[in-house]
Amino acid sequence: MSTVKGVDVASYQSTTYSTAGLDFVIVKATQSTNYVNPKMAAQAKHARDAGLAVGYYHFLVRGRPKEQAAYFVSKAGERAGDILACDWENNIDGTYATNGEKDTFIKEVKRLRPQCRVVLYCNRSFWTTRDATSYAGDGLWIADPNRSAGSPNVKHPWTFHQYSISGGMDRNVGNFPTRAALKKWADGAAPAPPSKPAPGKPSTGDKPVSLTAQQVHDAVWKLDQIAAPDTAPDRSTNPTWQPQSWLKDTGNGVRALRAELHDVAAQAQANGKALSAVRAQLDAIAAALAQLDAGRGSEGQS
Structure with a gap:
């Protein structure tokens, strides 16, 4: 109450x-x-x-x-x-x-x-x-x-x-x-006030600072301005609902891109094999033409 x-x-x-x-x-x-x-x-x-x-x-x-x-x-x-x-x-x-x-x-x-x-x-x-x-x-x-x-x-x-x-x-x-x-x-x-280094310890300066899982969740929450529907869990009862939703969508997007990249690579590989087959056929035709030319030359000399 x-x-x-x-x-x-x-x-x-x-x-x-x-x-x-x-x-x-x-x-x-x-x-x-x-x-x-x-x-x-x-x-x-x-x-x-x-x-x-x-x-x-x-x-x-x-x-x-x-x-x-x-x-x-x-x-x-x-x-x-x-x-x-x-x-x-x-x-x-x-x-x-x-x-x-x-x-x-x-x-x-x-x-x-x-x-x-x-x-x-x-x-x-x-x-x-x-x-x-x-x-x-x-x-x-x-x-x-x-x-x-x-x-x-x-x-x-x-x-x-x-x-x-x-x-x-x-x-x-x-x-x-x-x-x-x-x-x-x-x-x-x-924002939390900047922490002071302990006596005798250097400041972290521009070095990377580790973040807790909750801090990451809070950051994602602030970035995501899409309002949750009335039926969705709210932040007070489930503070990670919106970050999880955002991260899930991001993960799905990455997986979709990876699948598309895999398809493109497979198609490129198939195209490469087809090109090699065509080249082999062209080489065989060129060899056959060379043999015909050589045979014609022999008939002319007889």
């Missing part, structure tokens, strides 16, 4: 909101390419001062998703381990970003901020009727106020659930057993 609790705040909330019983706060940072929440810094500091995990979200509008991503990361906090979110919903004028724009925005933010987890926020209607790729970056933050906390009505694995509004605040739970587990997940995107 999810025990990690949090809220999300915007400019219409106080900078001294209550943090009692909370583990995380996600603050609105920006919208489009021309709006910054004037209370963002104070609201984020209030959460940090209480020892909470901190995140920022951007309200995505239609058009220019890469420009919006650049604007977002230029205004939001710069700390590794902060959670970044794409808020995908209807704008006040009734328009909304397309599914492709949503995907592009998240991927661009991940490219610009590889040290941060990037998640998708949307309501259940958007997820079930407007999403076409099941792509949510590093996690799905689903708004479903019709279900109890921690039980959103979606098949896809979820990371955060916005389940109600009370006391003028959006209430959320995270799919983590403890605040420490949440922070460990958030910090997991940050």
Whole structure:
């Protein structure tokens, strides 16, 4: 059961909101390419001062998703381990970003901020009727106020659930057993600091560095942006599913190339044998012609 609790705040909330019983706060940072929440810094500091995990979200509008991503990361906090979110919903004028724009925005933010987890926020209607790729970056933050906390009505694995509004605040739970587990997940995107050589030992410099199997799996996971279907194992239950799928496809491709190369080599060998046979036949014909010419010459001399 999810025990990690949090809220999300915007400019219409106080900078001294209550943090009692909370583990995380996600603050609105920006919208489009021309709006910054004037209370963002104070609201984020209030959460940090209480020892909470901190995140920022951007309200995505239609058009220019890469420009919006650049604007977002230029205004939001710069700390590794902060959670970044794409808020995908209807704008006040009734328009909304397309599914492709949503995907592009998240991927661009991940490219610009590889040290941060990037998640998708949307309501259940958007997820079930407007999403076409099941792509949510590093996690799905689903708004479903019709279900109890921690039980959103979606098949896809979820990371955060916005389940109600009370006391003028959006209430959320995270799919983590403890605040420490949440922070460990958030910090997991940050690169490890460079290790210092032990006293008296030289630095490895440019020498090859060995990687663990898990590090290879993580690298493949990041490279493969193809979203898994709802019926596929998710990373939390089977962290090697997507890397194994990618590596299996790669292996199949290599085997297919090897088979094709074998066929080409066999054909070349067959062609070589046929050419040798033709050459032998030509040599035999040439020898026969030479004998005929020699016989004609003898008849002329008699």
